[in-house]
Amino acid sequence: EVQLVESGGGLVQPGGSLTLSCAASGFTIGSSWMYWVRQPPGKGLVWVSRINPDGSGIGYEDSVKGRFTISRDSAKNTLYLQMTSLRAEDTGVYYCVKSIIWGQGTLVTVSS
């Protein structure tokens, strides 16, 4: 069964850092386009970062460029999102997505 499990969310102060993890099972993350999708409270879905199978197609949504870094560990079959210089507007549920397969999400709250 294909499954994605996110972790690493929490409460962080503005300007702080956090790293999200997405453990994959049932497939190899290095063989797929993988996304981090964010949903601010009460709002819609927006992709914030993506990585293609060979790693040459890394992309970021404009508001997170220079602050977020996507990566993966093939040995652990895990996707990561390193988030720095966090802002209040980064608050939301972060989902790990492969095509039409979603994780349950992890909540990130940026507040003092």
Place this chain on the structure above:
Amino acid sequence: DIVMTQSPDSLAVSLGERATINCKSSQSVFSSSNNRNYLTWYQQKPGQPPKLLIYWASTRESGVPDRFSGSGSGTDFTLTISSLQAEDVAVYYCHQYYSNPIAFGGGTKVEIK
């Protein structure tokens, strides 16, 4: 990048009546190599992740009630709830996975009139 536009933003329908949600993509999401439209519909209730209802534009996910149906091809798609039930109150999103980056519609909130 493909842009997805959903309408209406919200919809109030009486119990047992039909609800129709539209989704338009800025480019075709149809693949002639396999004759499939790379378009899904999700249902999201408060505090829950999006739940897959329809994929390939018209294929119902296992366990989804048959009152939910998807139609359309190319750039224009529709999600229909044939007889709205109380448990269908939610926000519905369309999503294209034909090309990268993926894109989502803005969502349609369905309520009971």
